[in-house]
Amino acid sequence: xxxxxxxxxxxxxxxxxxxxxxxxxxxxxxxxxxxxxxxxxxxxxxxxxxxxxxxxxxxxxxxxxxxxxxxxxxxxxxxxxxxxxxxxxxxxxxxxxxxxxxxxxxxxxxxxxxxxxxxxxxxxxxxxxxxxxxxxxxxxxxxxxxxxxxxxxxxxxxxxxxxx
Amino acid sequence: xxxxxxxxxxxxxxxxxxxxxxxxxxxxxxxxxxxxxxxxxxxxxxxxxxxxxxxxxxxxxxxxxxxxxxxxxxxxxxxxxxxxxxxxxxxxxxxxxxxxxxxxxxxxxxxxxxxxxxxxxxxxxxxxxxxxxxxxxxxxxxxxxxxxxxxxxxxxxxxxxxxxxxxxxxxxxxxxxxxxxxxxxxxxxxxxxxxxxxxxxxxxxxxxxxxxxxxxxxxxxxxxxxxxxxxxxxxxxxxxxxxxxxxxxxxxxxxxxxxxxxxxxxxxxxxxxxxxxxxxxxxxxxxxxxxxxxxxxxxxxxxxxxxxxxxxxxxxxxxxxxxxxxxxxxxxxxxxxxxxxxxxxxxxxxxxxxxxxxxxxxxxxxxxxxxxxxxxxxxxxxxxxxxxxxxxxxxxxxxxxxxxxxxxxxxxxx
Numbered sequence: 001x002x003x004x005x006x007x008x009x010x011x012x013x014x015x016x017x018x019x020x021x022x023x024x025x026x027x028x029x030x031x032x033x034x035x036x037x038x039x040x041x042x043x044x045x046x047x048x049x050x051x052x053x054x055x056x057x058x059x060x061x062x063x064x065x066x067x068x069x070x071x072x073x074x075x076x077x078x079x080x081x082x083x084x085x086x087x088x089x090x091x092x093x094x095x096x097x098x099x100x101x102x103x104x105x106x107x108x109x110x111x112x113x114x115x116x117x118x119x120x121x122x123x124x125x126x127x128x129x130x131x132x133x134x135x136x137x138x139x140x141x142x143x144x145x146x147x148x149x150x151x152x153x154x155x156x157x158x159x160x161x162x163x164x
Numbered sequence: 165x166x167x168x169x170x171x172x173x174x175x176x177x178x179x180x181x182x183x184x185x186x187x188x189x190x191x192x193x194x195x196x197x198x199x200x201x202x203x204x205x206x207x208x209x210x211x212x213x214x215x216x217x218x219x220x221x222x223x224x225x226x227x228x229x230x231x232x233x234x235x236x237x238x239x240x241x242x243x244x245x246x247x248x249x250x251x252x253x254x255x256x257x258x259x260x261x262x263x264x265x266x267x268x269x270x271x272x273x274x275x276x277x278x279x280x281x282x283x284x285x286x287x288x289x290x291x292x293x294x295x296x297x298x299x300x301x302x303x304x305x306x307x308x309x310x311x312x313x314x315x316x317x318x319x320x321x322x323x324x325x326x327x328x329x330x331x332x333x334x335x336x337x338x339x340x341x342x343x344x345x346x347x348x349x350x351x352x353x354x355x356x357x358x359x360x361x362x363x364x365x366x367x368x369x370x371x372x373x374x375x376x377x378x379x380x381x382x383x384x385x386x387x388x389x390x391x392x393x394x395x396x397x398x399x400x401x402x403x404x405x406x407x408x409x410x411x412x413x414x415x416x417x418x419x420x421x422x423x424x425x426x427x428x429x430x431x432x433x434x435x436x437x438x439x440x441x442x443x444x445x446x447x448x449x450x451x452x453x454x455x456x457x458x459x460x461x462x463x464x465x466x467x468x469x470x471x472x473x474x475x476x477x478x479x480x481x482x483x484x485x486x487x488x489x490x491x492x493x494x495x496x497x498x499x500x501x502x503x504x505x506x507x508x509x510x511x512x513x514x515x516x517x518x519x520x521x522x523x524x525x526x527x528x529x530x531x532x533x534x535x536x537x538x539x540x541x542x543x544x545x546x547x548x549x550x551x552x553x554x555x556x557x558x559x560x561x562x563x564x565x566x567x568x569x570x571x572x573x574x575x576x577x578x
Contacts, residue, residue, distance in 0.1 A: 025271040026512035051401035053514075053545075056525050056538040071512060071523065075398040075412050081419040084512055107401025110548055111540070118235075133228030133577055143236060150240050 001079045003028060010085065013043045027071060027084040034089045034098050041070070041087060041104040048077035049085060052101075055111035057119040059145045064093045066119055066145075070101060070108060091121060100126035118144035194221060199562070201229045207573030211550055211562070218559045225550035231577040238537035242502050243269065246537060248339045253541060254575040255336040257296040259288040259328075260517040261541070261575075266341040267422060268513035268526040272506050273343060280470035281345040282423040287358075287461040288331060288340055289423075289515075290454040294365065295324040296518025297447045297454075297570075304444070304567035305376070308385060313376045320368050323361045330354060342497065345473035349493030355462040362455045369448060377444060386441035390553055390565035393438055402549060403542045404520020405450060406569050409435045409442040416516040430457050440568035447570070503532055517542055519570050543576035 001009075003023050010030055011021060017040045020031040032040045049072040056069045069088040074080035091098055100123035102109045110132055112123045117131035117139035131139040141148055156164050200210035208229035214222040234253065238246040250265055251258035263285060270276065277285070298321035305313030325335050331350060332338035340346050376382055392402070397410035407414055415432040417425040433449035435442035471478060473495055481489065485496045508530040514523040520542030527536040546569050554565055 024510045024512070026268070026514075029510070050398045053401070053521070053523050054525060054538060054540040056536075058527060058536045069525070071525065075401075075407065075414055076394075081414060084514075086512070105401070106399050106552075107545070107548065110544070131228075133231040135228075143233070148236075150236060 001083065003083075006080075006083050006085070009047065010044070013047050014040055017043070024086070027086045029069070029086040029088055031088045031090070034091060037087070037089050038099050038101065038104065041101045044072060044085065044087060045104050048074045048080050050074050050076055050105075052105045052108040052111065053084065055108050055115050057115045057121060057144070059093070059119065061093065061146045065090045066093055066096050066121060067091075068096075068098065068115060068121060070105070072105065096121040097124060098122075099124050100129075102126055118142065120145070197559075201226075209571075209573040209576075211554075213554070213559070213562070215559060220555050220557055220559060220562065223550050223554040223562075225547050227547055227573060228577050230574045232574075234539060234578045235537055238534055240533060242532050243504055243506055243534060244342070244497075244502055246534065247341070248337060250539065251337050251339065252574075253539075253578055254296070254517070254519075254572060256299045257292050257518050258337050259285070259292040259340055260296075260515055261522060262339075263289065263341055263422075264513040264515040264522055264524045265526065265537070265539070266343055267515070268511040268524050269343045269506060271511040271513060272509050272526065272528055274507075275344040275474065277345045277423075278471050278474060279424065280349075280465065280468065281472045283461050283464050283468075284331075284346045284350060284472060285341060286423050286425065286428070287350075287458060287465070288328060288338065290457045290461070291324050291328050291331070291358075293454045293518045294451050294458075295321050295328070297451050298324070300447060300518070300567075300570040301372070301376075301444075304570075307563035307567035308382060310376065310379075310382065313372070316368070316372070316375075320365065323364060327354075327358060327361055330357060342473075342495070342501070344477055345471075345495065347495050347497075349472050350462075350465055351493075355466050358458055358462045362458055365451065365455055369451060372448065377441075377448065383441060385561075385564050386444060386568065387439060389440045389557065389561050390443075390549075390568060391437070391439045392549070392553055396552075397438070400548050400552060401545055402520075402569075403545050404517070404570075405446040406443055406520065406546060406549070408433065409446045410438040411436045414521075416514050416521050420514065422513075422515060428457055428460050440564050443568045443570075505530060505532055506534075519543060519572065519575070520546065539578060541575045541578060543570075543572045544578065546571055547576050 006028055007021055017032050017036045018030050022029045052070050052072050054071040058067045067088055067090050069086045071084050071086050073084050089098055100112060112126055113132040115121050116129055117134050120142040123129055195215045197213050197215055198210060201208045210226040212224040212226055213220050234250055237249055247262050251262045254261045298317045302314045302317035329335045332340045392410045394411045397407045397412055413432060413434045418432050430453045433446050435446055488494055488496055506528040508528050510527045512525050514521055522542060523540050525538040526534055529535040549569050554562060
C-alpha cells in the first residue's frame with residue numbers, strides 16, 4: 001500500500017475528525033482535536049492499526065502548545081505493517097490534559113506514563129498514571145520541556161574551596 | 165489481613181467436620197517481594213511482585229534506575245554528538261541502536277550513502293546482532309543457573325566483538341556511521357576473518373543445541389512458560405524475537421527494508437508456540453540467518469570497490485584528509501561536520517536491533533542541534549510483559565521469563 005492510498009484510507013475512515021493529514025518523512029501525520037482523540041483512535045484501530053510504537057510529545061513554548069503524537073502501526077494486517085501513522089493532538093501548555101488511549105491501545109500504557117512525567121501531560125482515564133523512569137521530585141520539574149535548561153557544570157563544581 | 169487458618173485439607177471447616185470432603189481455605193494474605201534493584205543479571209531494575217504462596221498475582225516493573233536523560237541531552241548537543249551518546253544505551257548492539265538516528269538525519273538532509281557504505285553498515289549490524297543474541301544467551305544462562313551456557317556464550321561473543329573491533333577500531337561503542345556514510349573502510353584481510361568466525365559459530369550452535377536448548381532441565385523450565393498469544397503480543401506491542409515467537413511475521417528488515425536488506429537473501433524465523441522456549445529458538449535461528457548475511461555482505465564487498473562517503477563530501481576534504489582516506493580507508497571528519505545544520509522537518513526512522521524494533525522521531529528547526537529526539541528502544545516496549553504476562557506464574561518462572569524476553573534495563577531506561 002503506498003502513501004497516497006494510506007492517506008485516502010485514513011481520510012475515509014476519519015472523515016471530518018482529521019483536521020490535517022500530512023505526509024512526513026517516514027510517517028503520515030494526522031492531527032485531530034483533543035476531544036476527538038478517542039473516537040479517532042478507535043477508528044484507526046478498527047482499520048487494523050493495532051499497536052503503538054511511540055508516544056511522543058514536543059514542546060513549542062513560543063506557540064504555547066504541546067503536541068502529543070502516537071505513532072501507530074499494524075502487526076496483524078500485512079499491507080499496513082510498513083505504514084506508520086502519527087495521530088497528533090495539540091494541547092495547551094498551561095493545562096495539558098487529554099483522554100488516555102490505553103483503553104484503545106494497551107501498548108501505550110507505559111509510554112503515556114513517560115509523557116506524563118517528562119512533560120506534565122495528564123491522561124484522563126489512565127489506569128495507573130505515575131512516573132515511570134524518574135523519581136517524583138524530578139518529574140515535577142517536567143524536564144523535557146524547553147524551559148528546563150541543562151546547565152553545563154564546570155569540573156570543579158561542588159568541590160570545597162580548600163581543594164581548588 | 166490475616167485470616168484465621170482453621171480449614172485445611174483435613175476437611176475441617178470452622179470447627180465443623182465435613183464428611184468425605186476436602187476443604188482448603190484460600191490464603192488471602194499476599195506477600196510483597198521486591199526483586200531488585202540490585203543487578204538481577206542484565207542491569208538495574210526492580211520488579212515488585214505480590215505472591216500468594218509462590219504464585220505471582222501481580223507484578224509491577226519499577227524501571228528507571230539507569231535512566232541517563234538521552235532525549236534531553238540530544239537536544240543540547242550538535243547533530244553528530246548524540247551518536248556516541250545514544251549508543252551507550254546498548255553498547256553490545258551499538259551499530260543497530262544508532263543506525264536509525266543516522267537514517268533519520270539522512271532523510272532530513274536528503275543524503276544517501278554509497279552502496280559500499282550501506283553494505284558495511286549491514287555487515288556491522290549483523291555482527292552486532294550475533295553478539296547481542298549471544299550476550300542474551302549468556303545472561304539467560306545466569307538466570308537459569310546454567311553456568312556452561314554463560315561461559316560459552318560470552319566466550320563465543322568475543323569472536324564477534326573482535327570482528328567488530330577489526331572493522332571499526334572499537335570493541336563495543338563503534339560510532340561507525342556518519343550521515344552519508346561510514347567512518348572507515350574494511351581492512352583487506354577482513355573477509356577471511358569473517359568467514360572463519362561464521363564457520364566457527366555454525367559449529368558452536370550445534371553444541372548449544374545439545375547442552376542448552378535440548379537439555380531436559382532447560383526444556384522443563386521454559387516449555388509452556390510465559391506464553392504470549394498472537395493477539396496478546398499485538399495488543400501489548402512487544403517487539404523483536406518475542407513477537408516472532410508468537411506467530412507474527414514482523415521484522416523491520418522485512419517490512420520496511422533499510423540500507424541494502426532488500427538485496428540480501430535471508431529468512432525471518434517465526435515460531436507459533438509463544439512460550440519462553442520458542443523465544444529462545446527464534447534467537448538461535450536468527451543467529452544462523454545473520455551468519456548467512458555476514459557471508460553475503462563480505463562476498464559483495466570483496467567484489468565491489470567504491471567510496472564509503474558521498475562524492476560531494478569527499479571532494480570537500482583537504483589534501484591531507486584525502487591522503488589519509490586513500491591510504492588507510494579512514495575518514496577524518498572536518499570541523500564543519502560538527503556544526504552542520506539540518507533542514508527543518510520531522511522524520512521517523514526505524515531499524516531492527518537484536519532485541520527488536522527501535523524507532524526514532526527526530527525533529528529539526530533548521531538549527532545546529534536537534535529540536536527533539538524521541539527514541540523508543542525494544543526493551544522499553546518489552547517491559548510491559550512483566551505486568552501482563554508474569555502474573556499467574558510461579559516465582560521460579562520469573563527469571564525464565566525475564567531471560568527469555570532478553571530484557572536489558574540500560575536500553576529500556578534510556
